[in-house]
Amino acid sequence: MIGRNAEIALITGLIAESGTGRGNAVVVYGEAGIGKSALLAQAARAAADDVLVLRITGVEAESELPFAALHLLLRPARHLVAGLPEAQRAALLGAFGESQGGAQDRFLVGLAVLTLLAELAEERPLLCLIDDVQWLDRASADALVFAARRLGAERITMILAARADGAQPPVDGVPELRLAGLGRADCERLLAGSAADLVPEARDRVIEEAEGNPLALLEFAAALGPEQRAGRLAPLPLQAPRLPLPGRLEQSLRATVRRLPEATQLLLLVAAAEGSGSLELVLQAAEGFGAGLPDLEPGERHHLVQVSDGRLRFRHPLVKTAAYHEAPLARRVAAHRALADALDGDEHADRRAWHLSAAAVGPDEEISDVLAAAGERARQRGSHASAATAYERAAQLTVDQGRRARRLAAAAESAMGAGQLARAGAAADRGRRLTGDPVVLARLVAVRAAVDSEHGSPAPAALIDAAAGIARTAPADAASLLATAAAEAWFAGDHTALGRAAQLLESVVPGDDPVAGTVRGMERVAAGDPAAGLPLMRAAISPRDPTDPVAGTYAVFSALMTGDDEAAWELAAARVAACREQGLIGALPHALQLLTQAQLLGGRHAEAAESGAEAWRIAHDTGQAGRLRHLHGILAWLAAVEGEDDTCVRLARQADGAARERHGSGWGGCALILLDLVRARYDAAAERMARILDGPLGHTVIVTFAMADHVEACARLGDPGRASEAFARFDAWAAASGRPGAAAVAHRCRALLAPRGEAEAHYSAALEWHARGGRVFEHARTELLYGEWLRRARRRSDAGAQLRSAMGRFAALGAAPWAERARTELAATGARADLPELGVAAKPLDALTPQELQVVRLAATGATNRQIGAQLFLSPRTVGFHLYKAYPKLGISSRADLAGLDLGRPA
Numbered sequence: 026m027i028g029r030n031a032e033i034a035l036i037t038g039l040i041a042e043s044g045t046g047r048g049n050a051v052v053v054y055g056e057a058g059i060g061k062s063a064l065l066a067q068a069a070r071a072a073a074d075d076v077l078v079l080r081i082t083g084v085e086a087e088s089e090l091p092f093a094a095l096h097l098l099l100r101p102a103r104h105l106v107a108g109l110p111e112a113q114r115a116a117l118l119g120a121f122g123e124s125q126g127g128a129q130d131r132f133l134v135g136l137a138v139l140t141l142l143a144e145l146a147e148e149r150p151l152l153c154l155i156d157d158v159q160w161l162d163r164a165s166a167d168a169l170v171f172a173a174r175r176l177g178a179e180r181i182t183m184i185l186a187a188r189a190d191g192a193q194p195p196v197d198g199v200p201e202l203r204l205a206g207l208g209r210a211d212c213e214r215l216l217a218g219s220a221a222d223l224v225p226e227a228r229d230r231v232i233e234e235a236e237g238n239p240l241a242l243l244e245f246a247a248a249l250g251p252e253q254r255a256g257r258l259a260p261l262p263l264q265a266p267r268l269p270l271p272g273r274l275e276q277s278l279r280a281t282v283r284r285l286p287e288a289t290q291l292l293l294l295v296a297a298a299e300g301s302g303s304l305e306l307v308l309q310a311a312e313g314f315g316a317g318l319p320d321l322e323p324g325e326r327h328h329l330v331q332v333s334d335g336r337l338r339f340r341h342p343l344v345k346t347a348a349y350h351e352a353p354l355a356r357r358v359a360a361h362r363a364l365a366d367a368l369d370g371d372e373h374a375d376r377r378a379w380h381l382s383a384a385a386v387g388p389d390e391e392i393s394d395v396l397a398a399a400g401e402r403a404r405q406r407g408s409h410a411s412a413a414t415a416y417e418r419a420a421q422l423t424v425d426q427g428r429r430a431r432r433l434a435a436a437a438e439s440a441m442g443a444g445q446l447a448r449a450g451a452a453a454d455r456g457r458r459l460t461g462d463p464v465v466l467a468r469l470v471a472v473r474a475a476v477d478s479e480h481g482s483p484a485p486a487a488l489i490d491a492a493a494g495i496a497r498t499a500p501a502d503a504a505s506l507l508a509t510a511a512a513e514a515w516f517a518g519d520h521t522a523l524g525r526a527a528q529l530l531e532s533v534v535p536g537d538d539p540v541a542g543t544v545r546g547m548e549r550v551a552a553g554d555p556a557a558g559l560p561l562m563r564a565a566i567s568p569r570d571p572t573d574p575v576a577g578t579y580a581v582f583s584a585l586m587t588g589d590d591e592a593a594w595e596l597a598a599a600r601v602a603a604c605r606e607q608g609l610i611g612a613l614p615h616a617l618q619l620l621t622q623a624q625l626l627g628g629r630h631a632e633a634a635e636s637g638a639e640a641w642r643i644a645h646d647t648g649q650a651g652r653l654r655h656l657h658g659i660l661a662w663l664a665a666v667e668g669e670d671d672t673c674v675r676l677a678r679q680a681d682g683a684a685r686e687r688h689g690s691g692w693g694g695c696a697l698i699l700l701d702l703v704r705a706r707y708d709a710a711a712e713r714m715a716r717i718l719d720g721p722l723g724h725t726v727i728v729t730f731a732m733a734d735h736v737e738a739c740a741r742l743g744d745p746g747r748a749s750e751a752f753a754r755f756d757a758w759a760a761a762s763g764r765p766g767a768a769a770v771a772h773r774c775r776a777l778l779a780p781r782g783e784a785e786a787h788y789s790a791a792l793e794w795h796a797r798g799g800r801v802f803e804h805a806r807t808e809l810l811y812g813e814w815l816r817r818a819r820r821r822s823d824a825g826a827q828l829r830s831a832m833g834r835f836a837a838l839g840a841a842p843w844a845e846r847a848r849t850e851l852a853a854t855g856a857r858a859d860l861p862e863l864g865v866a867a868k869p870l871d872a873l874t875p876q877e878l879q880v881v882r883l884a885a886t887g888a889t890n891r892q893i894g895a896q897l898f899l900s901p902r903t904v905g906f907h908l909y910k911a912y913p914k915l916g917i918s919s920r921a922d923l924a925g926l927d928l929g930r931p932a
Contacts (some may be wrong), residue, residue: 086300206237
């Protein structure tokens, strides 16, 4: 390849690196004709003889066929499908339409792809080349990108190529290689080999017009006639001077097509419309136009197409585009109709549906029904993007407004399932204008509300109104809408909506329904009556059906809100385990978020870092922007505890941070308050908390707990009265919760607010409550404050005991600034104040990365690499790599040695 030495060296290096067990991926971006396909071909040539090359090219005509590209890529690995973990095997076979039930989680197919490719790479190294990614069906693209991000220890290189025209979203999370145009010298070298007869004037004009694009160089040179090549006529006289390069290139190619015999043009039109390259199908459809195999010869002679092994291939996708668009609309419609007629049998139902769709020029109920059926098949197979397109097109061709609204509802739901928020919202809005059917409206409102919530603008009232419309006819669906509405209203601070949701939910579910009890409890807490609300929530901690994700999530929330850290941990861990077992990758980040919260509040900070990191990684990989906002806030709080100031501020801002956090959970703002507190910025902490308490989040879990921080900040400012209202709210919550940790912190607050003569009794009471268990971080903070009080009372020995204990607890949690503050106070007593090593309680686990820690814990239970990989959504080889890296850090040499270590509890 001329002018691509650096790119070739990079690709060759990646292939060599993966051969040593360091998998990698790269996406090559560039405009049409820039040389992406040529670079992939060079990569295939550069691969060693023992490397297995898998190659597919996205086909525009197949971009709505569910998993079409993936099915083709994985053919060499089909003998390994039977050995996949059960959930992955079921998902992959369902995606391919080979089993009932379909793919329940679109990301589980990606995990199956990773496992399958990893198994294949055990036999020999793999080079996966995926060209024209912009034309892959969305389901295949999602699965391949999911796998590409996880090629940690595999003998796999994956190279994807995509146009950089902005028509498709970028391949996020994969390193990029962007191809620029060739320089002048390389352009001249390229033309010297293919157009040596050009006079300098013509050559210069071709180079100028081509803008360094290799295909354009060759095509523009080839388009010149003899007089132009000799310089006797102006070169490229038909090029529009201001038309962008792709347009000029297509014009040139269309001119070439136009010069072909009419029968050849018709045959190329059918081939372009058919898209997949089946020569048999093209000839069968073209027969009705009077075109046949001999008519291909002019196209081959002009190097527009080539035929081999029964496949007809265009020289470049732009040639196919030119052949298609050069034909008038009537001929294009006729070509698609002929192809639809030629496609018989159930196995071709989807292809036939899309050709019929392309042939429709106005409303057509029969074709609409065919497309709706194609959408349902795509939905059942887990190809939500393809389903959305089919339903949308079916709606366009439907005359009846009611049916059109139902199909738009299906389109909106499918687009939501594909993570295409803007598309889902637009379809929902169109559908809502067409129908008054309460059931359909409820579906459309649910999608619109989910989109708005993801964008940070929840609309609980709309959900409640929709639920009211179906409360009698579809109570289960109404209950689901109301559960969602209640959560949205809680975080939006919409007390009116929360009350409406509670009242309506109580009317559509049994009287002892735990979710209804939780929602009513939430309404009471939000109204400032925790004495009435918390008992209702406490009763809902044991859900009637632990497998119900809604009830399970509400149970965790109830445990968190009532301060029952142990129950919250157990319930959240069970939810995480269920997501892993069922392969619910999309639902896992929320479950892990709840677990992270429970671990943080319960003093399991190392475990929280592990769970939070995994939640963030999967939420990022699956495009859950709203979930990431919540996670940023939670991880910011952990960063504040550990003294990672810059990280805390950055994450809090990403959570739409501080007091301006909009429709979040409050974690980002409370993280900054905690950071201000440990850095002695008491004014900032108090002001920030005042803003939060004036906003919609004053009743949420973290803000309730952070009221104690507000008390401390105000007490240190010498203005305890400033915190009286906040303390009254916290004290009422603590009394209603009945938890020892809450009672302990309430007494600590009283000590801070009390006159000097009364403070010690409250500190002593706080420590007595702490001794009953829970909240190690809060216990250490109480000891620190009591120790400071004792030192100022000149009781140095008593102060030293409290401060030394606090310093040890903080150090064990990795709470560096807090441990340092305790050390400083201890030194002020005149005692020796050597700071313990941070994280000593987690030894030897503190040397491990969060993912290594997860792997080690699961390995200690006896799980195999394959089983661990299925739970953590990693390949078995990557699991083995993490174990290999972890053993030296733990001072052991084998799996058997794990049994003797205290590894804590896996999520």
